[in-house]
Amino acid sequence: MELTKLITASGSLVRVAYQSKETERTMSLFEKGRAKSGRRAKGARNKLSVAFLEAFAADFEEHGAEVIKIVRVEKPSEYLKTAAYLMPKEFEITETRLMEIPDDELDAFIEFARRRIAERALSLASREGETAH
Helix, strand or coil, rough: CCCEEEECCCCCEEEECCCCCCCEEECCCCCCCCCCCCCCCCCCHHHHHHHHHHHHHHHHHHHHHHHHHHHHHCHHHHHHHHHHHHHHCCCCCCCCCCHHHHHHHHHHHHHHHHHHHHHHHHHHHHHHHHHHC
């Protein structure tokens, strides 16, 4: 049996076995007449995910809180990355009490809030002006 190197489109090296140069490949990336599934075997990812999560859960049971504390102290940027990763990427608000308030009341509240913010800004600016003199 002869081995031939084959470079795939992704650049990975695959060794393909030939029985002889005259006969077809015994093992190939694309076999004639075979349905193209384009995916891994059914359940392969689930088995890996389950095994990983079980191992991770067991490790966390034994070392979890202690490791989290160490990472928070020694690598705060990694700690924050992990915390951010665990947060939901999107928040979907389907119902709120604001939906019960009529639009004209919401508009009045928004206008009130804008006036209060402007008044505070003027107040802070005048205080800063007094301390500068």
